[in-house]
Amino acid sequence: MEYPRRATRDVSLHELSKRLAEFSQVRGWDEYHSPRNLLLALVGEVGELSEIFQWKGEVGKGLPNWSSADKEHLEEELSDVLLYLVRLADVCGLDLGQAALAKIIKNAQKYPLVTNHNDHHHNPEPKLEKLNSE
Numbered sequence: 001m002e003y004p005r006r007a008t009r010d011v012s013l014h015e016l017s018k019r020l021a022e023f024s025q026v027r028g029w030d031e032y033h034s035p036r037n038l039l040l041a042l043v044g045e046v047g048e049l050s051e052i053f054q055w056k057g058e059v060g061k062g063l064p065n066w067s068s069a070d071k072e073h074l075e076e077e078l079s080d081v082l083l084y085l086v087r088l089a090d091v092c093g094l095d096l097g098q099a100a101l102a103k104i105i106k107n108a109q110k111y112p113l114v115t116n117h118n119d120h121h122h123n124p125e126p127k128l129e130k131l132n133s134e
């Protein structure tokens with residue numbers, strides 16, 4: 001695949017869930033896709049994802065100097081993690097998209113924005129009360 005890529009349509013977690021359910025069903029894999037097995041598979045893929053960054057030192061945003069092949073490999077491992085995560089939530093009967101939105105709201109309540117009016121021009125970045133209090 002070439003980089004940078006054209007933006008295409010948005011993909012929903014529901015769509016991924018449906019595609020994964022069908023993928024498993026037609027292969028007769030449903031009995032193996034238990035919550036525990038999927039969790040272990042997820043952790044295994046997180047390990048493979050970590051290997052890509054292992055020993056590299058800090059990596060710049062946008063992955064400067066990475067080859068297309070390296071970026072494609074990263075895309076595949078990120079996808080494996082996402083797909084097992086989405087499948088895990090689905091077989092648990094949970095709506096991961098709604099849960100994640102609810103969690104973002106909860107996070108915002110836990111870490112409210114604190115605007116420092118006196119220092120606005122010097123430091124326009126919003127401060128996190130939680131970090132300041134630590």
Ligand SMILES: Nc1ccn([C@H]2C[C@H](O)[C@@H](COP(=O)(O)OP(=O)(O)OP(=O)(O)O)O2)c(=O)n1
Pocket residue numbers: 029032048079080083084
């Ligand atoms: N029982 C399985 C096996 C695989 N997959 C799907 C989900 C993952 O997206 C991908 C994982 O496939 P592999 O276990 O073959 O892992 P890799 O693609 O990482 O291959 P490799 O470990 O050889 O790099 O296939 C699945 O849903 N259920």
